[in-house]
Amino acid sequence: MVLLSGPRWLRSRLTDRFWRVQEVLKYARHFRGRKNRCYKLAVRSVRRAFVKSTKARREKKRFLRALWITRIEAASLEHGLKYPAFISNLLKSQVELNRKMIADLAIYEPKTFKSLAALAQRRRQEGFLAALGDGKEPEGIFSRIVHHY
Amino acid sequence: MAAAVVAAAGARRRAAAALLSSVVRHQSSQSTSLQQGLVAKTSLTSPPWPEVKLPDPVEEAKYHAEVVQKVNKMIATGQYGRLFAVVHFASKQWKITSEDLIMMDNVLEAECGDRIRMEKVLLVGADDFTLIGRPLLGKDLVRVEATVIEKTESWPKINMRFWKRHNYQKKKNTDAFKSCIWSKVPVVKRLMLLF
DSSP, X not given: OOOOHHXXXXXXXXXXXXXXXXXXXXXXXXXXXXXXXXXXHHHHHHHHHHHHHXXXXXXXXXXXXXXXXXXXXXXXXXXXXXXXXXXXXXXHTTOOOOHHHHHHHHHHOHHHHHHHHHHHHHHHXXXXXXXXXXXXXXXXXXXOOOOOO | OHHHHHHHTXXXXXXXXXXXXXXXXXXXXOOOSSOSSOOOOOTTSSOSSOOOOOOOHHHHHHHHHHHHXXXXXXXXXXXXXXXXEEEEETTEEEEEETTEEEEEESOOSSOTTOEEEEOOEEEEEOSSOEEEOSSOOOTTTXXXXXXXXXXXXXXXXXXXXXXXXXXXXXEEEOTTTOEEEEEEEOEEOOOOOOO
16 A cells, blocks of 8 residues: 655755756846845846847957047047058058057057058058059168068 | 130139149249239139148158167167057957056966067057057067967957747846956067167
């Protein structure tokens, strides 16, 4: 004969509900209003916060690049060059600094940035002469490509 | 002159430049009574872009040699203050000076306390001169060294995706996979210019 009423008294009960709730609330402690205390409201807010931070990590790269470009444009205009002219001529002179570095140099190393702007300006003029000059004049000095092999 | 101006109205730029050069040559070879500086200046006498003149190559070469000599002397006598370098490391570019701390989201095979040499140097600068690499500076020109200080796990970055009303939710913790390394960078002052 099987005694069935015994096992029915043993229920499996959740004993670590407190810690499961705290896992979520710990990310909500700096929120405003009841969502930093009440689990039901906090769950929704924390979920939105995680999703937003995930997406923002991809957009941060876009924002920062736009910021660097703005700063480089402002700095190169101080030296009489526009941003597309500056960047294209730097790349043609085989200087492969990225926009973050050029923006940092423009802020903290103005003399170096001035020399970069002068290099870009000179390469631009050599490019104009090469395009308009029908190939009879000698090639520019700064337009020579350096081969590393 | 009138014929030249009328012909230039066709293909503007190339024709204008060609005619201008031909007119200039004509003027320089024969100074007739007409072209005594009484040329009417119209909008098509000169090309619309500003004239670009490069400095004389011989003088410029002398000037370049002078500058290089000066910089060589300064480096040889050690007359520079603090040097900074732009280094390509861990797929990023960093602007570093001596006693700088760098943290990267990467695993380095070196142990803590190891001395590392960073070889891809893009730019080196001091107060009075800058050496710009095209794109890299030579390894015998600059020496940038660093010490690995710390290797740890990063703070727990959480990746979460959620679509509302679709019962779709995914959460991923990436603290176990990344490690951060702190390195201290003294720029060793041993530079030599070769040309």
